[in-house]
Amino acid sequence: MERSLSGLVAEPIVADHIIGDAPVLPAVVALGWAIGAVERAHRSEVREVRDFSVYKGIVFDGGQPEAVRLEMTPAGDTTKVAIRSVAKDGAARPHYAAVTSTVVPAAATVSGLPRLGGGRDAAELYADGTLFHGPALRGVRRVLAEDEKRLVLECALSELRPDGGAFAGARFAPGTADLLLQAGLVWMRLFRGTAGLPLSVAKAELHAALPDGEPFLVVVEPGERNAASGGAGDRLTVSACGADGRVLTRLHGVCVVPAPHMEAKFRQ
Numbered sequence: 047m048e049r050s051l052s053g054l055v056a057e058p059i060v061a062d063h064i065i066g067d068a069p070v071l072p073a074v075v076a077l078g079w080a081i082g083a084v085e086r087a088h089r090s091e092v093r094e095v096r097d098f099s100v101y102k103g104i105v106f107d108g109g110q111p112e113a114v115r116l117e118m119t120p121a122g123d124t125t126k127v128a129i130r131s132v133a134k135d136g137a138a139r140p141h142y143a144a145v146t147s148t149v150v151p152a153a154a155t156v157s158g159l160p161r162l163g164g165g166r167d168a169a170e171l172y173a174d175g176t177l178f179h180g181p182a183l184r185g186v187r188r189v190l191a192e193d194e195k196r197l198v199l200e201c202a203l204s205e206l207r208p209d210g211g212a213f214a215g216a217r218f219a220p221g222t223a224d225l226l227l228q229a230g231l232v233w234m235r236l237f238r239g240t241a242g243l244p245l246s247v248a249k250a251e252l253h254a255a256l257p258d259g260e261p262f263l264v265v266v267e268p269g270e271r272n273a274a275s276g277g278a279g280d281r282l283t284v285s286a287c288g289a290d291g292r293v294l295t296r297l298h299g300v301c302v303v304p305a306p307h308m309e310a311k312f313r314q
Contacts, residue, residue, distance in 0.1 A: 047083055047116045049212075055106045057208040059221055062180025066311035071104040073244065074220040074227065075208065076142040080127040081215035081252075083116050084146045088125070091216045094151055095250040096124075098144040104131075114141065123148045151251040154293040156285055162200055162261050165190035168232075176235040177228055178312040182206060185225045186232065187261070194237040197266040201225045201286075204259040215252070218295075222256035226284045226295065229264040230302045233282060237268075240304045241312050245279070248299025256286055256294055263287045269299065279303035 054060050055069055063072045081092045104110050111131035119126040129142040168186045171177050177186065185203030206221030207213070213220055227244045234242030256262060269281040279301050286295040 047118075048113050049079075049116070050113050051104070051106075051110060052112070054208060057206070058180075058182035059206040059208050059224075060106065062182040063178075064180065065178055065308065066314055068105050068107040070106070072220060072224055073098075073100050073103070073142070074223040075213045076100075076129055077144060077247075077250075078213035078215065078218055078220040078223070079116060080129065080142070080144045081146060081218050082211070082213060084118060084125045084127065085215050087118060088120070088148075090148050092146045092148065093217070093252050094147040094149055095252070096145045096147065096248065098142070098247040098250065100142055100245055101140040104141060111139075151253060151296075153253065154251075154285075154296065155291045156265055156287050156293060157291055159263055159265070159287065159289075159291055160190040160198055162190075162263070162289055164188070165192075165198075165200070168199065171232055171235075173313075175241060175309045175313040177231055179224075179228065183221065183224055183228075185222070186228055186264075189232075190263070192236065195267065197229070197233050197236065199229050199232065199264045199266075200261055201229075201264050202257070202259060202261040205256075217252040217255050219256065219258075222258070222286075223295065226264055226286055226297055227300070229266050229284055230282050230300050233266045233268070234280065234302050234304065238280070238304055240306045241309045242302040243305045243308065244300055244302050246299075246301045247297050248281070248301075249297070251293070251296040251298070253292075253296070254294045257288075261289075262294065263289065
């Protein structure tokens, strides 16, 4: 499949995802395209995604590709997805990759969660260099529990569906999903003292669609240090839950690397 990028920069999910002075395609938009494309091609719901990686993010700075290609390679109940662009000299440039699956993940719950409405207001996170997101993506509302072993945030966001839902699946929409990656950046700021960037997700479990405009909880728990980045990054488990603790979406092995050089751009 091939898509033009010309209209995306005007979509709020991109226009409010600016680092420094240039809009950057959110990784969740690429992931949503992979999920949605596989679902439409195979007429079945994607329930898990493995090995999602960002090789070269797309920055709308005038040098972005005019179009990107998505290639699907099915194998049993999985489909390998590669998103690439082709340079003028014919060379392929990889941007994102993932492996989708129709295998249904086991139901999960998180116990001992705080109630909605407590804790402290999270608005300052969008002003102090922790998060760089503009108004359309500012869905982290409150910090409910602030511990390195378990950070709990209250989130709510009216869903963003760029290009009429072309970058979404039955159980995945990119706007609310971006809040899970934002939660990883909040954890990095609070417990590593620096800005961070998410580079990959080992596995995503899609249990149910996230609430559209209604509050839900996001729980961040650390795993082992990321050996692939020389020990400099952290691997986090990020779970979006209902108020009753039922897991809606869970991301395993979210690799967040420290990016102190990005702090000024985040504040900008």
